[in-house]
Amino acid sequence: MPITFPVLKKYYEGPSVRILQMNLNGLNYNYNGLQITGVFDSLTDEVVRDFQAENKLVSDGVVGPVTWNVLLRKVLAIQSKLNSINFNAGSPDGVYGARTTDAVRRFQSVNGLAMSGIVEPRTRQQLFNPNPPDDYSKIPSSTAISALNPYVASLARQFLNLCTQSGLDVTIIVTFRSWYDQDQLFAQGRTQPGAIVTDAEGGDSYHNWGLAFDCAPMTNGVIDWNATDKFIEMGNLGQQVGLEWGGNWTTFNISIVDMPHFQYTFGLNTEQLLNGARPSQ
Ligand SMILES: [Zn+2]
Structure with missing residues (x-):
């Protein structure tokens, strides 16, 4: 890197905080209204912790050399990619x-994407994995287990069998969720009425994959x-078969406890999926 950036944390101010916020914003870590102010406020702290958790870094809100390195490399990859295709x-x-x-x-204008200047999920996919043969952005929502990745489907079936054995009557609300429907959920509490229910827009939820x-x-037959x-x-039964349960999301950086939610991620985050990475199964 051409410049060495100082260690930053909550309450710091200055040009390097602006760069931190510009990078987080450009990488689409702005879903709760992150502003580029040059002041490391509480929201910046929350976003930094979320960025660190997403990227398997220590989620402590301190932007040291490791976090800077990951942050700068992600932006470098975007800049290099844009340059390579003559943007x-x-x-x-x-x-x-x-x-x-x-x-x-x-790039967004040429590709018919909203011209936000931010690398949102659809922009990321178009940039790093254009025309994927398995374009998940085109798949409709489903309640079928068969709409899941085959391995995740097998875990879901094991889980539902265990529920039946335990006398639990369980109904599936959604398996695959379309990117469009995810965008509608994301809009709730932001540009649409209601309370915020998700921080993930289309392409950024594991349901979308x-x-x-x-x-x-x-x-008695009613949810x-x-x-x-x-x-x-x-x-408990879901975790027995190896699923991750949203009811355990009680840490400070993932504030939404999501008891109906089960997932299996293969260790991939949605950014990697958007870039073109796929589970091995
Ligand atoms: Zn869910």
Whole structure:
């Protein structure tokens, strides 16, 4: 890197905080209204911790050499890619400045994408994995287990069998969720009425890749959202077969406890999936 950036954390101010915020914003870590102010405020702290968790770094809100390195490399990859396909982003420096934003806008315009200047999921896929043979962005929502990745489907079937054996009547709410439907959910509490229910827009949820499903217990044939004891029992059974349960998301950086949600990620995050990585099965 051409410049060495200082260690940053909450309450720091200055030009390097601006660069931090510009990079997080450009990489689409702005879903709760991150602003480029040069002040490392509480929201910046939250976003940094989320970025660190997503990238398997220590999620402590401290932007030291390791976090800087990951952050700068992600922007460098975008700048190099843009330059290689003749959308001049200037000399790649790892800083998501005006030239990068402008190049992303031109790329989005040519490709019929919203001209935000931010590498949102669809922009990322178009940039790093254009025309995928398995274009998940084109698949409709489903409640079928068969709409899941085959290995995740096998785990879901094992899980549902265990539920039946335990006398739990469980119904599937959604397995694969279309990117369009995910965008509608993301809009809720932001540009549409209601409360915020997700931080993931289309392409950024494991549901959009067939790696997650939501389900709920039934009581007398009716979905029982308040049956916490049944959700917990389901969570335990899901984890027994190797699924990750959303009911365990109680850490500070993932604030939404999501009891109906089960997933299996193969150790991939959605950024890697958008870039073209796929589970081995
Ligand atoms: Zn879910």
